Amino acid sequence: xxxxxxxxxxCPLPLRDSPTVVMGHGGGGAMSAELIEHLFLPxxxxxxxxxxxxxxxxxxxxxxxxxxxxxFVVKPMFFPGxxxxxxxxxxxxxxxxxxGARPLAxxxxxILEEGTAVEQIGRVAQALGHAAEVAGVRLVTGDTKVVDAxxxxxxxxxxxxxxxxxxxxxxxxxxxxxxxxxxVSGDIGVHGVAVMSCREGLEFGTEVESDTAPLHGLVATxxxxxxxxxxxxxxxxxxxxxxxxxxxxxxSNEGGDDGAATSATGSGGxxxxxxxxxxxxxxAALNEIAKAAGVGVExxxxxxxxxxxxxxxxxxLGLDPLYVANxxxxxxxxAPEHAEQVLEAMRAHEHGKGAVRIGTVVAxxxxxxxxxxxxxxxxVVDLPIGEQLPRIC
Amino acid sequence: xxxxxxFSDPELAGHLLDQIRATATRPWAIMEVCGGQTHSIIRHGxxxxxxxxxxxxxxxxxxxxxxxxxxxxxxxxxxxxxxVIFCSFGDMLRVPGSSQDLFRVKSAGGDVRVVYSPxxxxxxxxxxxxxxxxxxxxxxxxxxxANAMTVYQAKRLGIENFSLLVSHVLVPPAIAAIMESxxxxxxxxxxxxxxxxxxxxxxxxxxxxxxxVPIVVTGFEPLDILxxxxxxxxxxxxxxxxxxxxxxRAVPEQGNPTARRMxxxxxxTTDRAWRGIxxxxxxxxxxxxxxxxxxxxxxxxxxxxxxxxxxxxRSGEVLQGLIKPHExxxxxxxxxxxxxxxATMVSSxxxxxxxxxxxxxxxxxxxAAPVAPDAPAEPVGVGRG
Numbered sequence: 001x002x003x004x005x006x007x008x009x010x011c012p013l014p015l016r017d018s019p020t021v022v023m024g025h026g027g028g029g030a031m032s033a034e035l036i037e038h039l040f041l042p043x044x045x046x047x048x049x050x051x052x053x054x055x056x057x058x059x060x061x062x063x064x065x066x067x068x069x070x071x072f073v074v075k076p077m078f079f080p081g082x083x084x085x086x087x088x089x090x091x092x093x094x095x096x097x098x099x100g101a102r103p104l105a106x107x108x109x110x111i112l113e114e115g116t117a118v119e120q121i122g123r124v125a126q127a128l129g130h131a132a133e134v135a136g137v138r139l140v141t142g143d144t145k146v147v148d149a150x151x152x153x154x155x156x157x158x159x160x161x162x163x164x165x166x167x168x169x170x171x172x173x174x175x176x177x178x179x180x181x182x183x184v185s186g187d188i189g190v191h192g193v194a195v196m197s198c199r200e201g202l203e204f205g206t207e208v209e210s211d212t213a214p215l216h217g218l219v220a221t222x223x224x225x226x227x228x229x230x231x232x233x234x235x236x237x238x239x240x241x242x243x244x245x246x247x248x249x250x251x252s253n254e255g256g257d258d259g260a261a262t263s264a265t266g267s268g269g270x271x272x273x274x275x276x277x278x279x280x281x282x283x284a285a286l287n288e289i290a291k292a293a294g295v296g297v298e299x300x301x302x303x304x305x306x307x308x309x310x311x312x313x314x315x316x317l318g319l320d321p322l323y324v325a326n327x328x329x330x331x332x333x334x335a336p337e338h339a340e341q342v343l344e345a346m347r348a349h350e351h352g353k354g355a356v357r358i359g360t361v362v363a364x365x366x367x368x369x370x371x372x373x374x375x376x377x378x379x380v381v382d383l384p385i386g387e388q389l390p391r392i393c
Numbered sequence: 394x395x396x397x398x399x400f401s402d403p404e405l406a407g408h409l410l411d412q413i414r415a416t417a418t419r420p421w422a423i424m425e426v427c428g429g430q431t432h433s434i435i436r437h438g439x440x441x442x443x444x445x446x447x448x449x450x451x452x453x454x455x456x457x458x459x460x461x462x463x464x465x466x467x468x469x470x471x472x473x474x475x476x477v478i479f480c481s482f483g484d485m486l487r488v489p490g491s492s493q494d495l496f497r498v499k500s501a502g503g504d505v506r507v508v509y510s511p512x513x514x515x516x517x518x519x520x521x522x523x524x525x526x527x528x529x530x531x532x533x534x535x536x537x538x539a540n541a542m543t544v545y546q547a548k549r550l551g552i553e554n555f556s557l558l559v560s561h562v563l564v565p566p567a568i569a570a571i572m573e574s575x576x577x578x579x580x581x582x583x584x585x586x587x588x589x590x591x592x593x594x595x596x597x598x599x600x601x602x603x604x605x606v607p608i609v610v611t612g613f614e615p616l617d618i619l620x621x622x623x624x625x626x627x628x629x630x631x632x633x634x635x636x637x638x639x640x641x642r643a644v645p646e647q648g649n650p651t652a653r654r655m656x657x658x659x660x661x662t663t664d665r666a667w668r669g670i671x672x673x674x675x676x677x678x679x680x681x682x683x684x685x686x687x688x689x690x691x692x693x694x695x696x697x698x699x700x701x702x703x704x705x706x707r708s709g710e711v712l713q714g715l716i717k718p719h720e721x722x723x724x725x726x727x728x729x730x731x732x733x734x735x736a737t738m739v740s741s742x743x744x745x746x747x748x749x750x751x752x753x754x755x756x757x758x759x760x761a762a763p764v765a766p767d768a769p770a771e772p773v774g775v776g777r778g
Contacts, residue, residue: 020497020500020501021500022496022497022499023499023500024496032729094692179622185416302403311398317509361553363766373436373437373438374401374403374437374615375401375403375406375437375439375442376403376438376442377437377438377439377440377617378438379435379436379438379666379750379751379752380440380750380751380752382750385663
């Protein structure tokens with residue numbers, strides 16, 4: 001044992017110094033974040049101006065545009081409840097909607113692998129078109145490339161989307177503040193379990209179908225509810241002057257100047273943060289928000305809406321539903337006095353029927369998410385590292 | 394799922410905790426052998442809810458954690474070879490060998506695949522006759538029957554391009570080794586329920602008598618664990634040392650006779666090194682003579698690989714229950730789940746990873762400021778033994 005040279009010893013994990021990309025870099029957890037912070041942002045230099053939310057908000061000629069892009073590499077292409085085509089629309093629509101924006105248009109880019117059945121591409125394209133119709137967004141530009149057989153995986157899709165942010169709305173991770181109610185729009189872990197259930201080598205029977213859905217209608221409903229209620233009382237000072245350069249000033253509110261919580265509620269609206277918890281699940285999304293705002297999040301485990309089939313599948317595979325992906329759910333951080341009314345509005349919408357409060361933002365343990373367990377203990381809900389790995393036994 | 398939710402009921406848990414509180418009159422140190430139990434205890438905060446008198450010591454029952462570095466290095470060497478499809482359970486991919494892990498081998502072009510059943514690996518062998526397909530057969534008596542079945546089937550079906558890299562370990566010899574240790578603090582064991590569901594409970598009465606130590610076969614859900622602890626404390630308080638079964642819904646005395654016959658056919662007992670602990674005589678299985686032809690170690694000529702372990706990692710002492718994870722100077726500093734020095738920090742069943750993941754936030758009862766995310770934390774329930 002004593003022979004090991006620790007001076008020259010390089011730990012094989014976290015692959016921080018990995019010369020090659022590993023799968024965990026795409027897992028939406030700590031490794032993904034590190035790739036962005038330590039590789040992309042420094043490499044982009046002064047051109048980088050990303051707020052690191054789901055979408056950027058840009059002011060163009062007096063209008064604030066939300067802008068986002070996402071690539072879709074899901075395997076299998078078709079799964080219970082949806083396909084890569086549905087995800088390509090809904091994923092980007094939702095990223096845009098998480099700024100409070102109304103999505104307008106998408107670009108679509110296909111990277112096709114030589115030898116893929118044209119019929120399959122047709123089905124994906126059809127699903128994509130249908131999803132866009134349902135979401136009410138136009139597909140306005142696109143691109144197609146083909147790569148050699150073996151250099152892709154049948155079809156990769158990239159979409160980018162733009163939308164318009166209503167005046168007076170400022171929704172961004174940094175706006176989370178102590179006291180906020182943490183809401184979720186319905187059952188969690190559904191999409192991830194649906195996809196896993198038909199993944200090669202893991203097929204298992206479940207009635208779960210992906211929850212993939214466009215959420216901008218739900219967001220609009222939530223915004224309407226609080227605008228209607230808040231307008232007479234507090235929102236007079238919020239109209240139009242608070243847009244700022246949302247993408248660029250992420251630092252200004254960090255550190256949690258808690259004293260200003262109440263008065264700040266009116267500026268930008270009482271819905272402070274919206275997030276669709278996709279890769280990395282609810283756990284990753286909450287950790288990112290907690291870090292961006294310098295606040296803590298306290299969850300109540302027994303309040304988490306985890307449907308029985310998801311509980312069962314996770315129990316079998318040794319996975320935690322908090323880390324399993326969702327494609328049609330959102331998390332909302334809402335000023336406490338508006339929480340009930342937002343919940344009510346969410347429940348009246350088809351994509352928010354199962355909305356519940358799952359936790360609270362606290363000033364304690366900044367940047368950490370903690371849950372009270374069903375038995376009454378507590379535990380930290382950490383950012384996943386890479387991909388969640390099924391346990392051995 | 395039936396048998397999952399019923400065994401997490403907070404009210405019933407409260408009753409069991411009350412009974413444990415009422416029974417325990419002095420400090421007792423109980424080891425849960427299995428990593429699955431450790432995970433459950435920490436995840437549900439059971440150790441926080443137990444009375445101060447009861448100290449849970451986290452045992453060496455995480456299969457990922459105790460697989461020796463040398464075997465990991467052999468796995469990496471095999472996986473990196475051309476024309477090899479290397480199959481493994483998911484959580485072995487992240488375990489660091491001495492210079493890399495399977496994820497990195499995969500990234501560098503190795504064909505490394507996660508399978509959920511070893512029989513999937515055998516199917517891969519049939520589908521890829523021009524490749525050598527290797528399955529990483531690690532784990533306790535729990536994973537062994539399925540692994541044995543693959544080799545049995547490979548022989549029966551004449552599948553020559555399949556082999557098993559075997560590093561199986563056995564619970565009863567580990568319990569004996571812990572009790573023989575001069576620094577042993579363990580006064581009772583929660584035996585691993587799943588191991589007993591395969592092997593039965595025949596090995597344990599002898600251990601209870603030889604070492605005068607209570608052993609209670611225990612399951613994995615919160616109520617299972619609390620019931621195991623309750624039975625253990627009753628024995629300790631009354632001076633008994635017997636085998637009891639608190640997991641009867643899954644564990645008959647004879648275990649699973651079909652699986653045991655398969656194991657006896659395919660494997661034979663061997664001395665086995667445990668990561669962080671060292672060589673324990675008769676504590677492992679290797680392929681028996683009749684199946685030696687499917688042994689990946691022989692097929693790929695990796696016998697020359699010998700690896701030593703990190704000198705600053707104290708996972709061996711953690712695995713033996715001599716220290717709690719946070720008492721290691723490297724815990725949360727040099728050693729984190731992203732940067733593990735020892736295997737106990739890698740698997741979610743590893744005691745160090747469980748403490749790091751779930752117990753970084755332990756604000757003292759006085760309400761003092763909680764620790765920062767990356768600082769080592771003082772877990773609740775530590776230092777009361």
